[in-house]
Amino acid sequence: MTRMLFRTRIKFCGMTRAGDIRLASELGVDAIGFVFARGSTRRVAPAEARAMRQAISPMVDVVALFRDNSREEVREVMRTVRPSLLQFHGDEDDTFCRAFNMPYLKAVAMGGTEAVTARGLQQTHPHAAGFLLDSHAPGGSGGSGVAFDWSQVPAGLHRPFLLAGGIRPDTVFDAITRVQPWGVDVSSGIESAPGIKDGERMRRFVEEVRRADMHEVSA
Numbered sequence: 383m384t385r386m387l388f389r390t391r392i393k394f395c396g397m398t399r400a401g402d403i404r405l406a407s408e409l410g411v412d413a414i415g416f417v418f419a420r421g422s423t424r425r426v427a428p429a430e431a432r433a434m435r436q437a438i439s440p441m442v443d444v445v446a447l448f449r450d451n452s453r454e455e456v457r458e459v460m461r462t463v464r465p466s467l468l469q470f471h472g473d474e475d476d477t478f479c480r481a482f483n484m485p486y487l488k489a490v491a492m493g494g495t496e497a498v499t500a501r502g503l504q505q506t507h508p509h510a511a512g513f514l515l516d517s518h519a520p521g522g523s524g525g526s527g528v529a530f531d532w533s534q535v536p537a538g539l540h541r542p543f544l545l546a547g548g549i550r551p552d553t554v555f556d557a558i559t560r561v562q563p564w565g566v567d568v569s570s571g572i573e574s575a576p577g578i579k580d581g582e583r584m585r586r587f588v589e590e591v592r593r594a595d596m597h598e599v600s601a
Contacts (some may be wrong), residue, residue, distance in 0.1 A: 389390055390558055390591050391565030392491065393445065393544060394584070396424035398577035400437040405581055407439035409588045412565070414438060418457060419449035419471060423576040424569065428462035435463060445487070456482060469514065476507045485511040492530040492547070493517050495562050500539040514567055519545025529553070532561050551586035558594035 394406045395415030406414055416431040417424040426434075432541055435444060448456055448467035450472030459465065460482060470479050471489040479486045488510045503513055517530035529548030542564035549557055550571035557566065572577070572583040 388595060390595055391544070392591055393443075393565060393567040394569070394572065394579070395445070395447065395546075395567055396422075396569040396573075396577055397434065397579070398424060398426055398430075399579070400434045400446060402581075402584070403437040405584060406579075407437070407442050409584060411442065411533065413443035413445050413467070415445040415447050415469065415567075415569075416463065417447045418451060418455065419447060420451070422449075428459050431459070431463045433443040443467055447471060448474075450474065453478075453481070460484070463523065467511070471516075474524075476509055479507065480509040487512050487514050487515045487544070489516050489546075491516065492534055492542045493528075494583065497534050498534065500536040503536065503539065504541065511538070512542035512544065514544045514546050515563075516536055516567075532557065535561055535563075551583055551590050554587060555590045555597075558591065559597055 391412040393413040393415055395412050397403050397406070398418050403414055416426055416429070419425060438444060444463065444465045445467045446459050446463060447469045448471065456468070465479050468479070468482060468484050468486040468490065470486060479488060490508045490513050491501060492498060492515050515535060517528050544565040544567045545561055545563040546567035547556055548571065549566055549568050554566055554568070568587060572579050572587050574580045
């Protein structure tokens with residue numbers, strides 16, 4: 383199978399500086415993520431995210447990330463930041479996630495001992511626009527910088543999914559050619575410190591994604 387006509391989507395998450403966002407836009411990243419989850423080292427306030435939003439180029443999606451935030455907190459972010467996509471990393475059920483009348487991604491903890499199935503995901507969150515497969519264990523948070531076993535990606539998942547968890551510029555080529563995700567999500571893999579993105583790592587990451595897109599792999 384050839385991937386020459388397929389473009390893997392790229393999301394840079396945990397953005398905390400306008401300069402990093404501006405560079406991400408120049409590199410052609412598809413989406414940037416702001417973290418509003420309590421306890422995260424990359425958490426920003428809604429007013430901060432609104433100010434940084436001005437650095438985003440047109441046609442780049444803004445993703446708001448939550449983990450067991452209240453309805454009021456989610457609505458405040460929606461009013462203040464105007465995201466185009468919501469992302470939930472906690473125990474939020476489908477009813478909660480779709481209550482905001484906005485497309486959402488549901489993060490899936492792939493670091494546990496129980497197998498994750500496509501049927502199970504699509505039954506528990508039937509209205510999700512897509513899923514984000516992350517390396518944290520159930521009940522934990524993402525952003526650990528550790529990859530999970532990519533062979534655990536559930537077969538037959540008929541929704542777009544993003545691969546996350548421990549992906550770096552030197553591993554994203556293998557991740558894409560082996561797993562063939564709809565998109566990849568990176569945070570710590572392009573950082574010099576939590577929330578502080580490294581320009582060279584950002585460039586290399588995008589270059590490696592595009593190289594993978596042009597690479598022919600066997601079906």
